Amino acid sequence: MSSTPVQAYRSILRELKKASVQNGKISRALSFHFRALASQANTESKVQELQDCALFLHSQREYNVLLQRYNPLVDYTAEERIEATARRVGLNMPKTHTAEGQSQGIAGSEQYT
Template identity: 45%
Template sequence: MAAVHQRSLYRSVLRELRKGVSTILSDMNGSCSSEQSVAPRPNRNKTILSSFRTMFEKSRDEESSESFSADMENAITFLRSQRTYKELLERYNPLVDLTAEERIEATARRVGLNMPIPKPDEER
């Protein structure tokens, strides 16, 4: 029964890692579709995947499966929370990834103003 639970935990970890990558890919493409819900394998972080795989392989031999299960459930919760945090930050703070100049222009447009067009000799 413990092997079934470990397999379930491992699949949950992989699912959360895949969802985290797919939200990044959908943001880069500008849309989110059902086809993008699964991230292609090359875009996944191989180091993180191999680290989780190593932890699960080592846990087969150890006797403290309850503490390992609790740790993995905490890791799944952490990954899910981080993904949700990124989604909320991008949704409610759309200026987060802009440069300072782009942020000023977006703020001016938001209140109904346009930034003045600089003359060629007044370039920054």
């Protein structure tokens, strides 16, 4: 399936908009860079590189979606991950004592009695 540089450029822009954090806004520098690549893509190998770039962006976006869906503890610290795992199986973490003599949970945010 052959594609034109314009189609490859548009597919890259669509993927960048979907992956953007700021409500689909793309930075001008990225847009300018890919536009320059698309305007210079007069050979089939350059068009193929643009298509590969679009496929890579799509794959990275899908990877992040799957990672968040099936591994929700990825953004937790080690202590929070341990506490969440214990809660998942119905256990509470033991109390830890600080220097002030107060009891705290492992994460330090909850007190268990």
